Amino acid sequence: MSERALRVAVLGCGTVGTEVVRLLTEQAGDLTARTGARLEVVGIAVRDTTVPRADVVDTRLLTTDASGLVRDADLVIELMGGIEPARSLVLEAIEAGAGVVTANKALLAAHGPELYEAAEERGVDLYFEAAVAGAVPxxxxxxxxxxxxxxxxxxxxxxxxxxxxxxxxxxxxxxxxxxxxxxxxxxxxxxxxxxxxxxxxxxxxxxxxxxxxxxxxxxxxxxxxxxxxxxxxxxxxxxxxxxxxxxxxxxxxxxxxxxxxxxxxxxxxxxxxxxxxxxxxxxxxxxxxxxxxxxxxxxxxxxGAGGAPTASAVLGDVVAAGRNRVSGGRGPAESRYAELPLLGGDEVTTQFQLRLEVADVPGVLAEIAGTFGEKGLSIMTVTQEQVHAADGAAVLVVVTHRASEAALAATADAVARIPSVKRVLAVTRVEDV
Amino acid sequence: MSERALRVAVLGCGTVGTEVVRLLTEQAGDLTARTGARLEVVGIAVRDTTVPRADVVDTRLLTTDASGLVRDADLVIELMGGIEPARSLVLEAIEAGAGVVTANKALLAAHGPELYEAAEERGVDLYFEAAVAGAVPxxxxxxxxxxxxxxxxxxxxxxxxxxxxxxxxxxxxxxxxxxxxxxxxxxxxxxxxxxxxxxxxxxxxxxxxxxxxxxxxxxxxxxxxxxxxxxxxxxxxxxxxxxxxxxxxxxxxxxxxxxxxxxxxxxxxxxxxxxxxxxxxxxxxxxxxxxxxxxxxxxxxxxGAGGAPTASAVLGDVVAAGRNRVSGGRGPAESRYAELPLLGGDEVTTQFQLRLEVADVPGVLAEIAGTFGEKGLSIMTVTQEQVHAADGAAVLVVVTHRASEAALAATADAVARIPSVKRVLAVTRVEDV
Known part of the structure; x- marks a missing residue:
């Protein structure tokens, strides 16, 4: 096994950061075996170094100079959350040639493409398993x-x-x-x-x-x-x-x-x-x-959440990025070659369920079905709920075939204006596939 | 995107092999984008080149010279199954410096360590997602x-x-x-x-x-x-x-x-x-x-099975091995540093459920409980099954606390010898964690 060490910078020391530091310390032997190099925490960037920390955190490693820390690391673990300064620091880390592991979903969802491209161009890794559904891989x-x-x-x-x-x-x-x-x-x-x-x-x-x-x-x-x-x-x-x-x-x-x-x-x-x-x-x-x-x-x-599960996902990424660092390889890159258009509301169809409180009189179902038909919305099933509704009222549950939001809205409006329909109780999407 | 091509050898052309060849052909563009290099199938090794094949298989690529094919490839996909000649061919591929993807669980379960070590020593990849639970990653x-x-x-x-x-x-x-x-x-x-x-x-x-x-x-x-x-x-x-x-x-x-x-x-x-x-x-x-x-x-x-799901898992590995080939990196290596001992039957405890057909007379439960106690096996619950048993008989369901197989066997023997116990109907392990 190599005697090589990788310099690891941790940005942020909240619940997840503390747990990551704990695992990096307690499982150092295993992590070295799995990575092929020792993972040496060279600093932990925090806003305030005077705040009391858990015992596992070596306070001598704390620094407020995140930028300086990032420029001197092989691997940067970003656990600050939020957009800034996380975005700038991740870009600095990439620019400095470090592999980056982040759990920051807000950052990726807002600025993912910028970060992916920077990492691709600089030829470094950007891993983010923990950003979605915690430990679920x-x-x-x-x-x-x-x-x-x-x-x-x-x-x-x-x-x-x-x-x-x-x-x-x-x-x-x-x-x-x-x-x-x-x-x-x-x-x-x-x-x-x-x-x-x-x-x-x-x-x-x-x-x-x-x-x-x-x-x-x-x-x-x-x-x-x-x-x-x-x-x-x-x-x-x-x-x-x-x-x-x-x-x-x-x-x-x-x-x-x-x-x-x-x-x-x-x-x-x-x-x-x-x-x-x-x-x-x-x-x-x-x-x-x-x-x-x-x-x-x-x-x-x-x-999907919690300090330990999120830290587990972060460490899995750290080992992968570390191994790549040792072998000189690269993890999977993002690819945007497909560039599929994003469909708007009217191009997307869903099934809907409408719950209607109606007068319990003959002919009401025919009237409702007629209105759906006029609006071009196709009914799949109608069921009368076996519940105690208000006096003289019944609750009908209508499930439609797939329709656009616009068609649904127009139909619901028209149905609400039928005199024997007392109230539209709820409109809910149905996902059955 | 690189114009580089990777030479891909496919060993075996059964259900999974045919599906892999189909996907390599039909999704060539996507695979190139994801791998960073074109995946060029340079040969498909089969036992008999004259057998009729699906249309997706270019018969000009068929060969019976698996060994020759393997020595001239960047990536080898082993889908023959069985131990030999698969084992020898995988070792040849590793020796020749090719990355290997296999779906062969029998081979890995019998000779995994030999193959992992060979791959580690030669510095090449050995991926095998499809060997366990098909497409499930x-x-x-x-x-x-x-x-x-x-x-x-x-x-x-x-x-x-x-x-x-x-x-x-x-x-x-x-x-x-x-x-x-x-x-x-x-x-x-x-x-x-x-x-x-x-x-x-x-x-x-x-x-x-x-x-x-x-x-x-x-x-x-x-x-x-x-x-x-x-x-x-x-x-x-x-x-x-x-x-x-x-x-x-x-x-x-x-x-x-x-x-x-x-x-x-x-x-x-x-x-x-x-x-x-x-x-x-x-x-x-x-x-x-x-x-x-x-x-x-x-x-x-x-x-967990089927041509298309298994082929999907194989292709995922092929892209990973191909990307490593392009970047010069390595996938995760096996590690056997822990070398934990394997525990034998008597060191492993399980909960057991015994179903006993007993005479429906007073005192039978006390007798059974006494026998369990003598043998040192601790009872968690006893339930009388609400079923129509034979005349004058009842069915008792006994669930034990964790016990070794040996303790269970001794107890079951002793219980079977109790006169009011007519039959031990079944002994089944219980997993409730």
């Missing part, structure tokens, strides 16, 4: 395992907070507010939960996965997002009655249109049948289903 | 993603044939013979199903995974195997009644003993609680659960 899967295949569709539960909340609502029958409060009390949701519950965190992750899966630049700004704030206990209850479950899905799929192939990337809550593999993903777990042409359907499942 | 996961972590346990359903058979027995209530005949009729089982149903195929795969996960040489000869031939419809029915399912599990786990850490590797049918993630793996699908110290529990799921 879906980035490596999409980036490397399916390199000889064509990805058709990526559908994931990639935000543990929202999955925990929806799972609480489903299993305990509580409303959104109570489930959110539980998630906060248990540390699954932050005091300001906006990025999670409004779907922005999931959007960043699916933008990264979509870029890899379809060899096309996708930024977080390209991803239409709808969060779970407006999912009600009644929606969840109705889903359960219909043998479905509501999940916040991050979806990237290749679609064939009249103008050729394009990709649709989006985040929204959707009804999943209970037999779907993602329906069984409970609590704060993450899972990603990938459908490919040759390999068929695959699923990756595991813990 | 568990080899890459264990070999690369967890390189900064410690694996505790790998438990997999890695044989689609036996999973299909057990799933049929569970869902349709049929016996083993009928389910096997169904599997053969549908092409999920071969005319001679021995390797699958007696667990040898699963043993080869878990030997490979155990070697990677624990950095220790594990050969198929180290793996105690029990197949599913003796699982009866009554066993499956009893499992269902107890909210369990019987699966053929391939297990590799690290255990701490009085003499230090060791690993246990084994294949046998076991009862799994319905909530276990592997309980939901149906049909011919494969799945592997990996428990690690830092990352926690992860699961990989997908199609």
């Amino acid at each position: 879906v980035v490596r899967g999409v980036r490397e395992s399916f390199a000889g295949d064509h990805v058709r569709r990526v559908v994931g539960i990639v935000n543990g907070t929202t999955n925990f909340i929806l799972d609480e609502m489903t299993s305990r029958g509580v409303g959104f507010g109570e489930a959110l409060a539980d998630a906060q009390a248990l540390g699954y949701a932050e005091a300001d939960p906006t990025a999670d519950i409004d779907g922005h965190d999931a959007a960043a992750k699916i933008a990264i996965l979509a870029s890899l899966a379809f060899h096309t630049r996708v930024s977080i700004d390209d991803v239409p997002v709808e969060g779970i704030r407006y999912v009600t206990a009644a929606d969840v209850e109705a889903a359960t009655r219909g043998h479905h479950v509501i999940k916040l899905l991050a979806i990237a799929e290749r679609r064939t249109t009249a103008d050729g192939d394009g990709i649709s990337v989006r985040v929204h809550p959707a009804l999943l049948p209970l037999e779907h593999p993602l329906a069984a993903v409970h609590g704060a777990y993450n899972a990603v289903v990938v459908d490919t042409e040759a390999a068929g359907r695959l699923m990756f499942y595991g813990q | 568990v080899v890459r996961g264990v070999r690369e993603s967890f390189a900064g972590d410690h694996v505790r346990r790998v438990v997999g359903i890695v044989n689609g044939t036996t999973n299909f058979i057990l799933d049929e027995m569970t869902s349709r209530g049929v016996g083993f013979g009928e389910a096997l005949a169904d599997a053969q009729a549908l092409g999920y089982a071969e005319a001679d199903p021995t390797a699958d149903i007696d667990g040898h195929d699963a043993a080869a795969k878990i030997a490979i995974l155990a070697s990677l996960a624990f950095h220790t040489r594990v050969s198929i000869d180290d793996v105690p195997v029990e197949g599913i031939r003796y699982v009866t419809a009554a066993d499956v029915e009893a499992a269902t009644r107890g909210h369990h399912v019987i699966k053929l599990l391939a297990i590799a786990e690290r255990r701490t003993t009085a003499d230090g850490d060791g690993i246990s590797v084994r294949v046998h049918p076991a009862l799994l609680p319905l909530e276990h993630p592997l309980a939901a793996v149906h049909g011919a699908y494969n799945a592997v659960v990996v428990d690690t110290e830092a990352a926690g529990r992860l699961m990989f799921y997908g199609q």
